[in-house]
Amino acid sequence: MPMIFEHSTLGQRVMFGTGKAAEYVAAEIDRLGASRPMVIAAEPERALAERAAARITPSLWWDRVVQHVPVEVAEQARTAAEQNDADVVVSVGGGSTTGLAKAIALTTGIPVIAVPTTYAGSEATNVWGMTEDRTKTTGSDPQVLPVAVVYDAELSKTLPxxxxxxxxxxxxxxxxxxxxxxxxxxxxxxxxxxxxxxxxxxxxxxxxxxxxxxxxxxxxxxxxxxxxxxxxxxxxxxxxxxxxxxxxxxxxxxxxxxxxxxxxxxxxxxxxxxxxxxxxxxxxxxxxxxxxxxxxxxxxxxxxxxxxxxxxxxxxxxxxxxxxxxxxxxxxxxxxxxxxxxxxxxxxxxxxxxxxxxxxxxxxxx
Structure with a gap:
């Protein structure tokens, strides 16, 4: 049978290196010309986030991360990003953390640098998801695709x-x-x-x-x-x-x-x-x-x-x-x-x- 299909490849920069998260995050912020990073990390991941952000000066730390991204949490995070003039979001954590960063990007257009600490994979997709009234809604939008992903296996070492x-x-x-x-x-x-x-x-x-x-x-x-x-x-x-x-x-x-x-x-x-x-x-x-x-x-x-x-x-x-x-x-x-x-x-x-x-x-x- 003839092979007939249409394939689209998403444009994204991937940086992979054990022990290199801080170096790569700083380099990506410089590449973007950003100066007011908002760092998202749930409280249990704060120490990991501080390691990844060791070479930057965050304008805002955000630690309210809830699984399945409730709409009200997304709205609070968006407001905080805008009030603090964030020009890049650095998410350090699992799928819920990346999902919240995507929710911010969806309406504000602020670029996202994702630093995964789990194997969820959300960082490599243009798919967003939020939950309201016990219903999870998903969609795809090129604006939510992180512009860069930093993979550092050291940050997953503490994952049980x-x-x-x-x-x-x-x-x-x-x-x-x-x-x-x-x-x-x-x-x-x-x-x-x-x-x-x-x-x-x-x-x-x-x-x-x-x-x-x-x-x-x-x-x-x-x-x-x-x-x-x-x-x-x-x-x-x-x-x-x-x-x-x-x-x-x-x-x-x-x-x-x-x-x-x-x-x-x-x-x-x-x-x-x-x-x-x-x-x-x-x-x-x-x-x-x-x-x-x-x-x-x-x-x-x-x-x-x-x-x-x-x-x-x-x-x-x-x-x-x-x-x-x-x-x-x-x-x-x-x-x-x-x-x-x-x-x-x-x-x-x-x-x-x-x-x-x-x-x-x-x-x-x-």
Missing amino acids: VGLSVASGLNGMAHCVDSLWAPRTDPINQALALEGARALSLALRGIVADAQDMEAREQALYGCYLAAVSFAGAGSGLHHKICHVLGGTFDLPHAQTHATVLPYVLALNAPAVPELAGRLATALGAQGTAGDPAAAAIAALAELYRAVNAPFRLADFGFAEEGIPEAVQRIVKAAPASNPVPVNDQNMTQLLTAALTGDRPRTGVAA
Whole structure:
């Protein structure tokens, strides 16, 4: 078959170097000609942010960071940025911190320099998300794409192993979703598969030795590829599910993505055997000829066992009575291009299985 597709690559400067965050942040501020940086970092990340900002003089420190970016928090941060004449925002932290910086950029146009301390990947996308009245709304806008990303594995060294695993599997979810998301193309898929390979190896390394800096670097590399593929491919079913669970039920972002992923893979993989086989290979499977979907599901399950991944939504506050509302919202938001048609029945099965941690099985959600 002829290869016909349209691919857009986002323009962004990426600076990667362990121990170089302060140097790179200062260099990027100089390059932008900025002089009044606003630094965003939640209180637990303040020490890391001070290290990253060691060579600059912030005009404002902002530490009110809330997951899923409530609209009211975004408005407060925007007002503070404007009142302090901030001309650049430096975000140091995970996805919620980057998300708040993006919310500021969305309405003010102030450029963002992102310094990730987790493997969320938001720093490499032009996607924003905010929550209001228990509903998370997302969109894309070139104005929210950070102009620069500074990756320094030293800043992720203090991230506990459990959170490292959940955050890395959040990145893995970007990879898997990008294989069949609405705008996917061969370039996005190639990036996603390499990201999945790198993250699989990195997470095993971090679990074996939390101070393994090569593994931490591989995790940052993998999450970046995952996010770039996601930015191009768009938001697939997995992300629609997790946006509902996070925005409506306030479930933790990374843990929710990590928990839901195996069930979405089990639902979709049989409908896309060629992609499933390539994913299985990326995850380390030795043979996929017999049943590529089963191989991909088994390879992901083996990784989850190896890294002691989260596997029950009940552990994070979701309850059975929330399933009907969640299903209604998910079915409404699900992309029509999903490999398997989304309906009340298979979403109820998927959430019921993910709630209790029932083992995903090939071809069905539970």
